[in-house]
Amino acid sequence: MLLRKTKIFLEMIKFEHTVFALPFAFMGAVLGSTVMLGTLPAWSQIGWITLAMVGARSAAMGLNRVIDKAIDKKNPRTAGRAIPAGLLSSNEVNLFIVISFVLLIWATSHLSRLSMELLPVAIFFLVIYSYTKRFTWLCHIILGLTIGLAPLGGWVAITGQITWTALIFYVAVAFWTAGFDVIYACQDIDFDREEGLYSIPSRFGLAKALWIARVFHVVTAVGLIALFFLTQLSWWYLLGIMIAYLILVYEHRLVSPYDLSRLNTAFFTMNGILSVVVFVFTLLDLVVQL
Secondary structure (H helix, E strand, C coil): CHHHHHHHHHHHCCHHHHHHCHHHHHHHHHHHHHHHHCCCCCHHHHHHHHHHHHHHHHHHHHHHHHHCHHHHHHCCCCCCCCCCCCCCCHHHHHHHHHHHHHHHHHHHCCCCHHHHHHHHHHHHHHHHHHHHCCCCCCHHHHHHHHHCHHHHHHHHHHHCCCCHHHHHHHHHHHHHHHHHHHHHHHHHHHHHHHHCCCCHHHHHCHHHHHHHHHHHHHHHHHHHHHHHHHCCCCHHHHHHHHHHHHHHHHHHHCCECCECCCHHHHHHHHHHHHHHHHHHHHHHHHHHHC
16 A cells, blocks of 8 residues: 555656756756865765755645646546546645655755755745746746756755856756746647646747747757856866757757657657756766866
């Protein structure tokens, strides 16, 4: 019974998709540490960052499932999710959310003082995002600003500072997230319009939405190359972001206004690969230099 429930909870929060943001949190930590302190972060710090990320993402996904349970029940694509399918009750998920927030707060308390001071801001974004589709098509950008807190949080956790370099990194990841969320939202365009929900695809149509996603990813590309010039990163990092650019181009070639059949590949597979590639090449670059 416990094993079955655990499996359902992990499926509900899509635990495997933590790979989207976690590598960028690690990148923020190692880049901030080397730029500001001249050394790599301690393993214990990486451990606390990992726990904080797991807590934050689990709380956010739990909140999303509870807040959207009525919407999910109406949408054929999401009707099989744990709450509308009756696999989990709202009370069970609420308890899970509380535990996740406790984990986030506990882990953050072992990091920098500024991390704790900014924690209410992070919690605000984690909570508010799930409501935004009800009143603004900018919901994708709000999600981006939320997930972008991963690299910024990693940086602040180690350095206790916010710099322009950290903010540029934050914006780059925020628009990367917003871009792929626009692509993902394309599959719900008809449902969103019927239910009066807001999204860029439902507001502007599929063709314009995909172009907006491309523009968002151009912002990401500019932000990542800016890091090359603002830090001591060298050709290993440059090679990594060149691969990331190719992944972004390929991701956009997988979908069109006339064919969304490969959308899941574009959303799940390619974005997971991109974040890992950028982090690995950044780490390799910094380790070689040290």
